Amino acid sequence: MILLDYRDKRPIYEQMVEKLENLITSGGLEALTKMPSVRSLAMELSVNPNTVQRAYAQLEQDGYLYTVSGRGSFVTAPEEWRENKQAKVLREWQTVTRQAREAGILGERLFRELEEIYGRAYHD
Amino acid sequence: MILLDYRDKRPIYEQMVEKLENLITSGGLEALTKMPSVRSLAMELSVNPNTVQRAYAQLEQDGYLYTVSGRGSFVTAPEEWRENKQAKVLREWQTVTRQAREAGILGERLFRELEEIYGRAYHD
DNA sequence: ATAAGTGTATTAAGAAGATTAATACACTTA
DNA sequence: TAAGTGTATTAATCTTCTTAATACACTTAT
Numbered sequence: 001m002i003l004l005d006y007r008d009k010r011p012i013y014e015q016m017v018e019k020l021e022n023l024i025t026s027g028g029l030e031a032l033t034k035m036p037s038v039r040s041l042a043m044e045l046s047v048n049p050n051t052v053q054r055a056y057a058q059l060e061q062d063g064y065l066y067t068v069s070g071r072g073s074f075v076t077a078p079e080e081w082r083e084n085k086q087a088k089v090l091r092e093w094q095t096v097t098r099q100a101r102e103a104g105i106l107g108e109r110l111f112r113e114l115e116e117i118y119g120r121a122y123h124d
Numbered sequence: 125m126i127l128l129d130y131r132d133k134r135p136i137y138e139q140m141v142e143k144l145e146n147l148i149t150s151g152g153l154e155a156l157t158k159m160p161s162v163r164s165l166a167m168e169l170s171v172n173p174n175t176v177q178r179a180y181a182q183l184e185q186d187g188y189l190y191t192v193s194g195r196g197s198f199v200t201a202p203e204e205w206r207e208n209k210q211a212k213v214l215r216e217w218q219t220v221t222r223q224a225r226e227a228g229i230l231g232e233r234l235f236r237e238l239e240e241i242y243g244r245a246y247h248d
Numbered sequence: 249a250t251a252a253g254t255g256t257a258t259t260a261a262g263a264a265g266a267t268t269a270a271t272a273c274a275c276t277t278a
Numbered sequence: 279t280a281a282g283t284g285t286a287t288t289a290a291t292c293t294t295c296t297t298a299a300t301a302c303a304c305t306t307a308t
Contacts, residue, residue, distance in 0.1 A: 009265090011295055026226060037254060048297045053256070070254050070304035082228065089220070089227045093234065096213070096220045097241050102150060103213045104206065107242035110217065114238065117221050118231035133294090135266055161283060172268045177285070194275035194283050 001036060004045055012047055016055035017062075024064050024075055025085055035065060035073040125160060128169055136171055140179035141186075148188050148199055149209055159189060159197040 002019040004012060023029050035041075038056060042049040056073055059065045063081045067073045100110060126143040128136065147153050159165075162180060166173040180197055183189040187205045191197045224234060 013295085038256090039254085050298085051296065054295095056255085067255065068305085069256085070306080072254055072305095086224075086227050086229055089224050090229060090233075090237075093220050093224050093229075094237060094241065096217050097238065100210075100213050100217050101242060103210050105210050105214060105217075107238060109214075110238055110242075111235070113214075113218060114221065114231060114234055117218065118225060118234075137266085162285090163283085174269085175267065178266095180284085191284065192276085193285085194277080196276095196283055 001041065001044065004047075013051050013054040013058070016045075016052070017058045020055065020059055021062070021064055024059075025078075025081070029075050031075050031077040033075050035075065037072060125165065125168065128171075137175050137178040137182070140169075140176070141182045144179065144183055145186070145188055148183075149202075149205070153199050155199050155201040157199050159199065161196060 004015060008015050038049050038052045042052045056065060060067055063084060064076055065073045066076050132139050162173050162176045166176045180189060184191055187208060188200055189197045190200050
C-alpha cells in the first residue's frame with residue numbers, strides 16, 4: 001500500500017496522511033473502494049493500530065475518507081475533495097511564487113518553467 | 125527583532141531560523157551588520173542561549189551569517205547567498221507547480237496568477 | 249444467536265527530541 | 279584586566295509521538 005521512510009523525522013501518522021492523500025488524489029486508489037482495516041494496515045506497516053487510526057481520522061477530517069461504523073473506511077469520490085484540494089495547492093503555489101519574486105527570480109523565468117512543466121506554449 | 129509564534133508546533137530554533145532567514149533575505153537586516161549576541165537575543169525572546177546558538181549555527185551553515193570569534197555574528201553580503209537562495213526557492217516552486225498540475229489546475233490558470241503576482245503581462 | 253471483523257475510546261508506559269540550566273573556555277575589545 | 283563575544287559540555291526537565299493492553303458498539307457471515 002504505502003512505504004514508510006524511517007529517515008523522515010516527522011511523526012509516522014503525518015507521513016501516512018501525506019502518502020495516503022497523494023495515493024488517493026493521484027488516482028492510485030479507486031473511489032469508494034475499501035481501505036485496509038486499521039488493524040491490518042498496522043500489521044502490514046509494523047506500527048501500532050492507534051497510529052493508523054490517527055492517520056485515518058485526519059484523512060476523514062480532510063475529506064479523503066469516510067467511515068461506516070462496523071464496516072470500515074472508504075475512499076471518498078473525487079468530486080468531494082477535488083475542489084478543496086485544488087484550492088489548497090493553489091494557495092501554496094501563490095505563497096511560493098511570491099517568495100520567488102521576493103528572492104529576485106524574474107517572472108519571465110517562471111513563465112518558461114511553467115511551459116516546461118505543462119509542456120505547452122501559452123502565448124500566440 | 126523577530127517575534128515567536130507559540131502556536132507553531134515546530135521547535136523554536138527552527139522557527140527562528142526561518143524568521144531570521146526571511147528577515148535577512150528580504151533586506152530587513154543590512155549586510156555586514158552585527159547580529160544581536162547570543163545572550164542578548166536569548167534574553168529578548170525569553171529563551172535559552174543554547175536555543176539561539178543552535179539557530180545561529182544553522183544560519184551560518186546556510187550561509188546567511190558569518191562569525192568572528194570573540195566579536196560576534198554578522199549578516200553575510202547578499203552576493204554570497206542570493207544565488208543559493210534563488211535555487212532553493214526555484215526547486216520548491218517547481219515541486220509545488222507539479223503538484224498543482226497533478227491536482228488538475230490548468231496551466232492557463234497559473235499563468236494568470238503569475239501575471240497577477242508579478243503585475244505585468246508577458247505575451248504581446 | 250454467535251463469532252469474527254470493523255472503527256473508536258481510554259489509560260498507562262516507553263522513547264525520542266527539544267528545551268532549559270549551569271558552567272567553562274578561548275577570543276576580542278575597551 | 280574586565281567585560282562581552284561565540285562555543286562546548288553535561289545533566290535535568292518537558293513535551294510529544296508511539297506503543298501497549300483493553301474495552302465497547304456496530305456490521306457481516308455463519
